[in-house]
Structures are given as C-alpha cells and as structure tokens.
Amino acid sequence: MTVRPSVPADSLFGLANLPYGVYSLPGREPRVATRYGDQVIDLAVLLDDDVFARPSLNAFMAQGYDRWTEVRAAIAERLRGPVPQEAVHELGAVTLRLPFEVADYVDFYASEHHAANLGRLFRPDSPDPLMPNWKHLPVGYHGRAGSVVVSGTDVVRPSGQRKGPQDPVPVFGPSVRLDIEAELGFVVGTGSAMGESVGADDAERHIFGVVLFNDWSARDIQAWEYVPLGPNLGKSFASTVSPWVVPLLALDAARIPLPPQEPAVLPYLRMAEPWGLDIELSVAWNGQVVSRPPYAAMYWSPAQMLAHQTVNGAPSRTGDLFASGTVSGPAKDQRGAFIELTWGGAEPVTVNGRERTFLEDGDEVVLTATAPGADGARIGFGEARGRIVTGSRPGT
Amino acid sequence: MTVRPSVPADSLFGLANLPYGVYSLPGREPRVATRYGDQVIDLAVLLDDDVFARPSLNAFMAQGYDRWTEVRAAIAERLRGPVPQEAVHELGAVTLRLPFEVADYVDFYASEHHAANLGRLFRPDSPDPLMPNWKHLPVGYHGRAGSVVVSGTDVVRPSGQRKGPQDPVPVFGPSVRLDIEAELGFVVGTGSAMGESVGADDAERHIFGVVLFNDWSARDIQAWEYVPLGPNLGKSFASTVSPWVVPLLALDAARIPLPPQEPAVLPYLRMAEPWGLDIELSVAWNGQVVSRPPYAAMYWSPAQMLAHQTVNGAPSRTGDLFASGTVSGPAKDQRGAFIELTWGGAEPVTVNGRERTFLEDGDEVVLTATAPGADGARIGFGEARGRIVTGSRPGT
Numbered sequence: 001m002t003v004r005p006s007v008p009a010d011s012l013f014g015l016a017n018l019p020y021g022v023y024s025l026p027g028r029e030p031r032v033a034t035r036y037g038d039q040v041i042d043l044a045v046l047l048d049d050d051v052f053a054r055p056s057l058n059a060f061m062a063q064g065y066d067r068w069t070e071v072r073a074a075i076a077e078r079l080r081g082p083v084p085q086e087a088v089h090e091l092g093a094v095t096l097r098l099p100f101e102v103a104d105y106v107d108f109y110a111s112e113h114h115a116a117n118l119g120r121l122f123r124p125d126s127p128d129p130l131m132p133n134w135k136h137l138p139v140g141y142h143g144r145a146g147s148v149v150v151s152g153t154d155v156v157r158p159s160g161q162r163k164g165p166q167d168p169v170p171v172f173g174p175s176v177r178l179d180i181e182a183e184l185g186f187v188v189g190t191g192s193a194m195g196e197s198v199g200a201d202d203a204e205r206h207i208f209g210v211v212l213f214n215d216w217s218a219r220d221i222q223a224w225e226y227v228p229l230g231p232n233l234g235k236s237f238a239s240t241v242s243p244w245v246v247p248l249l250a251l252d253a254a255r256i257p258l259p260p261q262e263p264a265v266l267p268y269l270r271m272a273e274p275w276g277l278d279i280e281l282s283v284a285w286n287g288q289v290v291s292r293p294p295y296a297a298m299y300w301s302p303a304q305m306l307a308h309q310t311v312n313g314a315p316s317r318t319g320d321l322f323a324s325g326t327v328s329g330p331a332k333d334q335r336g337a338f339i340e341l342t343w344g345g346a347e348p349v350t351v352n353g354r355e356r357t358f359l360e361d362g363d364e365v366v367l368t369a370t371a372p373g374a375d376g377a378r379i380g381f382g383e384a385r386g387r388i389v390t391g392s393r394p395g396t
Numbered sequence: 397m398t399v400r401p402s403v404p405a406d407s408l409f410g411l412a413n414l415p416y417g418v419y420s421l422p423g424r425e426p427r428v429a430t431r432y433g434d435q436v437i438d439l440a441v442l443l444d445d446d447v448f449a450r451p452s453l454n455a456f457m458a459q460g461y462d463r464w465t466e467v468r469a470a471i472a473e474r475l476r477g478p479v480p481q482e483a484v485h486e487l488g489a490v491t492l493r494l495p496f497e498v499a500d501y502v503d504f505y506a507s508e509h510h511a512a513n514l515g516r517l518f519r520p521d522s523p524d525p526l527m528p529n530w531k532h533l534p535v536g537y538h539g540r541a542g543s544v545v546v547s548g549t550d551v552v553r554p555s556g557q558r559k560g561p562q563d564p565v566p567v568f569g570p571s572v573r574l575d576i577e578a579e580l581g582f583v584v585g586t587g588s589a590m591g592e593s594v595g596a597d598d599a600e601r602h603i604f605g606v607v608l609f610n611d612w613s614a615r616d617i618q619a620w621e622y623v624p625l626g627p628n629l630g631k632s633f634a635s636t637v638s639p640w641v642v643p644l645l646a647l648d649a650a651r652i653p654l655p656p657q658e659p660a661v662l663p664y665l666r667m668a669e670p671w672g673l674d675i676e677l678s679v680a681w682n683g684q685v686v687s688r689p690p691y692a693a694m695y696w697s698p699a700q701m702l703a704h705q706t707v708n709g710a711p712s713r714t715g716d717l718f719a720s721g722t723v724s725g726p727a728k729d730q731r732g733a734f735i736e737l738t739w740g741g742a743e744p745v746t747v748n749g750r751e752r753t754f755l756e757d758g759d760e761v762v763l764t765a766t767a768p769g770a771d772g773a774r775i776g777f778g779e780a781r782g783r784i785v786t787g788s789r790p791g792t
Binding site for chain 1: 539
C-alpha cells in the first residue's frame with residue numbers, strides 16, 4: 001500500500017530541507033528518518049537501505065560526501081511519487097532521539113560581538129575587549145561529548161563551587177547564574193586521519209550538517225574554575241541539540257560572504273570564497289522571544305573552524321561535533337546569552353511581565369532557526385528545547 | 397592440550413598484577429587478555445566467556461565492580477593450574493591495541509609541584525605561583541578522546557600558530573617546543589547518570605584501572621592559544637597510553653594517605669580515608685632515564701577528581717578517561733615535563749652526552765612505572781612509548 005505525503009508550500013520542511021534524524025516507535029528500535037512537513041519518513045523503508053535501519057546517523061555519514069549527495073537526490077525523487085505507507089509516521093506519534101553518536105565535541109567562540117561583550121563584562125578596564133589571539137585563530141576548547149542530549153531532555157540545575165569577589169572562601173551549591181548559549185553545531189560526517197588536516201576549502205566535503213545547539217552555562221561555576229585551563233563544570237552538565245541535522249547540502253542558498261577578516265588570516269585559514277551562513281536564530285524564554293541572533297554576523301566560518309582544529313594533525317572522526325559559540329549580533333536584542341542580554345544581570349529583561357536575569361527552576365528555553373533554501377523556499381531546523389529542573393543535591 | 401605458564405618470582409606481571417589489555421594476531425580479531433610474565437593470556441579462552449572476545453574492555457568494564465572482583469579471582473585461580481594452550485601467546489608474537497574505547501577524556505592538573513613550577517615559569521612576578529582556585533578544586537579540562545593512541549604509535553610533530561613576545565604577528569609552522577607530560581590515566585568502568593554524581597568515597601567502585609599516560613604538549617602553540625578557554629591544539633594532536641590497564645584492585649598495597657590538604661576541601665571532596673597511590677614513574681629520553689616522578693606526591697586523589705567532575709550532574713560513562721596532569725615531585729629530577737626539567741629551556745639536560753631542551757624529530761620517550769602489589773610483590777604498568785616523526789605540512 002502506498003500514500004502520497006503532501007506538504008504545504010510554505011512548510012519549513014519541504015523538499016528544500018530534507019533533514020536527517022533518528023526516531024523510534026514504542027517497542028521498536030530507533031531508525032533513521034527524514035522530516036517532510038509534519039511527517040517522519042523512515043529512510044530504511046523509503047530507500048530500501050539497511051544503513052538507515054540503525055539507531056544513529058553515523059554509519060550513513062561515514063559513507064561520505066558523494067553518497068550524501070546521491071541519497072539527498074534519491075529522497076527528493078521518491079517523495080515526488082507514492083511511497084510505502086509503512087514509511088510514513090506522524091511527527092506527533094514518534095519519539096525523536098539524539099541523531100548521532102557524538103565522538104569529540106569542541107566549542108568555538110566565533111562571534112566577535114559575543115567575545116567583545118564578554119570581554120567588556122569580565123575585563124572592564126582592558127583597552128581591547130578581545131584577547132590578542134582572537135582575530136588570528138578561532139579560539140575553542142573541548143567539551144563533554146557524553147552530556148550532549150536531544151531537545152526535550154530536562155536540564156538538571158548543576159551544583160558546584162563558586163566564589164564571588166566578597167566571599168572569603170568558595171561556597172558550594174546550586175548555580176545561581178544559570179544561562180544559555182544559542183549556537184549552531186556542525187556535525188562531521190567524514191573525518192581525517194591522525195597527522196593529516198582538512199583544508200579550509202575542503203571542509204564542506206567533511207561537514208555533514210548543522211544542528212541547533214544550546215550550550216547551557218553556569219556562569220558562577222565557570223567564573224571560579226576557568227583559570228587557567230578553561231571552562232569545565234560550568235558547561236559539562238548538559239548541552240542540547242535539535243533532533244534534525246540539516247544537511248550542509250540544503251544550505252547552498254544560505255551561503256553568504258564571510259564578514260571581512262582583518263588582519264588577514266594565516267594561509268591555512270584562507271578560503272577561495274570565504275562563506276558564512278545566513279541563518280536567523282530565535283531564543284524563546286518561557287514562550288516569549290527575547291533574542292534573534294543572526295548567524296550571518298559570525299566572524300569565523302565553520303570551514304575555518306574545522307581547518308583549525310585539524311591543522312595540528314589531530315584526527316577527526318565521524319560524529320565529531322563542533323559548535324560555533326554563542327551567536328550574538330550587534331544589537332542588544334540579537335545577543336545569544338542571557339549574561340549579555342542582561343549585561344551580567346544588571347539590566348533585567350521583561351519576560352511575561354516579570355523582570356528576569358538568569359534561569360529559574362521550571363524555566364523553558366527553546367531555540368529555533370530558519371534559513372533560505374533552494375527555489376525561494378525557507379527551511380527550518382526544528383527546535384532545541386530544554387527545561388530547568390531541580391536536582392538532587394550531594395551533601396554540602 | 398594444556399600448559400602451565402610460569403613466571404619468575406620477581407616479575408612485575410605476576411599474580412599480584414593481572415592487568416587487562418587487548419591483543420591481536422595477524423588475520424584475527426582483537427580480543428581481551430591479561431599479561432602473565434611475558435605471556436599474553438586470552439581471557440575468552442581462559443574463562444570461556446564471550447565478554448572477552450571483543451576488541452575493547454568496555455563491555456567487561458560495564459559489568460561493574462563485583463564482576464571485576466570475581467573475574468580477577470577467577471583469573472588467578474585458573475593461572476595456578478594448567479590452562480588451555482590456545483589461551484597462551486608470547487608477548488613478542490602479538491600486537492597490543494588500544495585497550496578501551498575512550499568516551500570522554502579529561503586532563504587534570506593535580507600535582508602541586510607541577511602547577512607551582514608552571515606558575516613560576518609563566519607568571520614570574522606573581523607572589524603566589526598557584527591560582528586562587530587551585531587548592532579548592534582539582535582544576536581540569538576536556539581533551540580530545542579521538543587522539544588517544546596506544547604505546548608504540550608514532551607522534552607526528554604538530555604544526556600550528558605561535559607568537560613569541562618579539563613576534564609582531566603570529567607565525568605558522570612545526571612546533572619548536574614539543575614536550576611531554578608524564579601522567580597516570582584513570583579508566584572509568586561504570587559511570588553515573590546525568591543529574592547524579594559519584595561520591596569521593598564511592599569512586600573506587602567506578603574506577604576500573606590505571607594506565608600510563610603521556611600528554612604530548614606543544615608549548616609554543618599552547619602559550620598563544622590558551623587564553624581564555626584553555627589548551628586545545630597544543631595538546632589535541634596525540635596522547636599515548638600504555639596497553640595494559642592495571643586494575644585498581646591490584647593497587648590496594650599501593651594505597652597511601654594523601655598529602656595533607658590545607659585549606660580543608662569542601663564536603664563533596666572529603667574522604668573518610670583520603671588515599672593516594674605510591675606509584676613510581678620513570679621517564680626515559682632516548683633510552684636515558686631523565687626523571688623519576690613520584691605519584692605519591694600528588695595533591696588531589698583520583699577519587700576526588702571523579703567526584704569533582706560529576707558533582708555538577710555531568711554524566712560519566714564506561715570508557716571515560718581522566719588523567720592526573722603532569723606528575724612532578726619536589727626534586728628537580730622528579731619533574732614530569734621537559735619544560736620544568738629544563739626550566740623553560742633555560743637549563744638544558746644532558747641526554748646521551750648532548751644538551752637537550754625540547755623534543756627533536758626521531759626522539760623517543762618511554763614512560764614506565766612500578767608500584768607495590770600484594771604479598772610483597774612489585775607490579776608494573778608496561779610502557780607508554782612514542783617517537784616523534786616529521787609530518788606532512790599544510791601549505792603556509
């Protein structure tokens with residue numbers, strides 16, 4: 001038996017998108033699917049290919065760029081005709097899972113507006129809000145792969161050490177400055193061997209796709225721990241990704257020139273045509289949109305991030321995830337973290353009629369985004385949703 | 397057909413040790429083994445258990461503390477009698493593999509002598525060589541799990557950006573200050589769920605075993621990149637582990653009281669009986685021992701490191717690896733990194749008659765260690781060996 005799935009012309013999940021995800025039905029093993037309108041299409045059934053009868057995208061991603069191109073074309077072709085009824089599920093009837101096994105996770109710091117805002121907040125007396133290295137290399141650090149969770153997973157408020165300027169000694173307890181970072185994540189489909197590197201112009205053949213990424217951050221824990229080796233427990237408790245990986249192949253129409261990079265970057269970071277991505281993010285706090293960070297304003301491109309992280313010969317693997325760092329634009333309502341949006345808590349924002357600074361238990365944050373797709377369409381990224389819950393506490 | 401493997405009384409790999417590793421023979425799948433003297437004993441054959449007929453220790457480690465205890469007793473009992481001949485291979489006839497799949501990797505900074513030496517080197521004008529947080533929490537950061545390699549793997553000299561104080565702009569090229577860090581690594585056997593934490597007194601039931609760990613470090617790349625988010629490419633190109641995981645259960649006799657911690661640590665880091673490990677490391681540079689770092693001098697215990705990294709609710713997983721950071725003792729010839737041993741390159745050491753500071757291509761470094769075992773035995777850790785080779789260079 002076959003059906004003909006149809007999708008409204010203005011859907012963010014039409015033929016221009018065709019993202020990849022992993023779904024499950026009660027009592028059945030997770031499998032790879034695409035989203036078409038509000039329907040989830042099982043790709044193992046649609047394409048009769050066992051590489052999709054798996055609980056993650058990794059095996060398919062490892063097949064490489066040419067296969068990604070072929071499969072994308074094949075999905076679009078099949079969806080133009082009748083498809084087997086057992087391939088089609090309503091979005092509301094399935095559980096969406098973490099779409100890929102995360103190998104290594106690196107978080108960058110690629111927004112000049114974000115880096116400068118944090119520099120002004122943390123080093124108010126410094127003449128230059130950016131560190132000397134910032135315009136020479138995409139600064140980044142490794143984070144915890146094991147705490148990457150799919151949208152909808154509750155986020156337990158972390159406990160940890162903090163020490164304010166007035167505190168004589170550090171105190172332990174639940175974070176009181178719990179924040180978000182609205183980011184995009186880039187999923188590596190095919191990696192590079194130890195001792196090799198990925199060229200900046202070759203990176204687009206290695207990057208499989210893009211997810212929404214919320215790098216939840218406990219600013220009080222982070223501020224006390226991070227010197228000299230960087231953030232650790234202030235970030236490692238949870239990071240939320242959207243369930244749909246939008247293929248980089250779907251984002252051709254979203255490519256835009258990268259903002260000018262001055263001083264000129266070193267040759268390994270140069271690109272024949274430096275490209276950024278025109279993706280508009282949105283941050284909703286308890287249902288109210290409080291920020292619309294523009295990815296177009298990012299200083300470093302994802303291709304440069306991948307080139308940089310492999311230029312020392314570090315291997316990269318299928319399933320590696322690297323995130324952009326907070327996306328912030330020049331305007332106040334384009335800032336992608338609450339610490340910027342509220343200027344360290346000094347300038348509260350009004351959410352549903354209340355003045356707010358950092359996250360309270362029960363708060364929910366939802367990231368969404370859209371971008372131009374082929375043939376004038378717009379494409380969506382689904383959502384990265386998380387709610388703050390109270391955790392059990394170790395003895396203090 | 398059975399044989400009776402015998403081991404000299406002074407072997408570092410007698411019944412007091414029984415480490416776990418993964419070996420392969422030409423054309424055969426890797427499997428789990430123990431080392432007994434200079435023999436490799438296939439555990440799937442010895443114990444007739446398929447959990448060992450796998451290419452990593454992870455499945456066995458995930459079975460938990462009680463199983464580790466049972467299996468250790470069962471191996472010792474079987475080795476006291478005749479064993480199937482097909483279980484026994486000569487050490488020289490097999491290839492030793494990376495013994496476990498690394499989930500997340502965190503590197504700590506747990507030696508007070510090391511942290512103070514680096515503080516004096518990098519901040520000579522500071523009155524206190526330690527950062528204010530150092531005695532309150534085990535400082536650590538996430539590193540690259542995908543570049544953890546087994547002993548014997550060549551290390552390709554990394555290229556990257558560096559900028560000396562005299563350089564007007566950063567330059568790109570092969571690292572000229574390539575260093576080692578002699579560490580121990582701790583392998584998590586059973587983890588903890590997101591939102592939970594491992595208590596410091598419970599950590600010994602989660603830590604499966606101990607490996608030697610060389611955290612190769614490009615000091616010039618690290619110095620330029622690491623502010624404010626910590627080390628990245630200066631470390632991510634390679635880390636070498638020994639092929640044998642010495643069970644924590646084998647190290648009961650090596651437990652010693654932890655050096656006094658003053659100021660008192662917060663309750664979540666307190667232990668009923670704070671234990672450290674009396675393990676003597678040795679660093680050989682082109683065959684000449686240049687340092688003997690004493691693990692007994694470490695300030696933070698592995699149990700505290702695991703308690704700390706999970707106290708914020710970050711999940712831990714089978715295969716997580718956390719390393720101690722450079723092991724350095726109070727004496728000059730107990731320093732576990734060349735940057736300390738040569739005081740930033742200012743005080744060369746003589747290796748095979750030549751004055752040396754950092755690593756040259758062709759250099760080989762071998763870490764070894766011994767510890768007290770049960771019944772007066774000493775136990776060994778095998779070796780973590782690596783040789784520096786010239787890499788192909790991306791265009792500059």
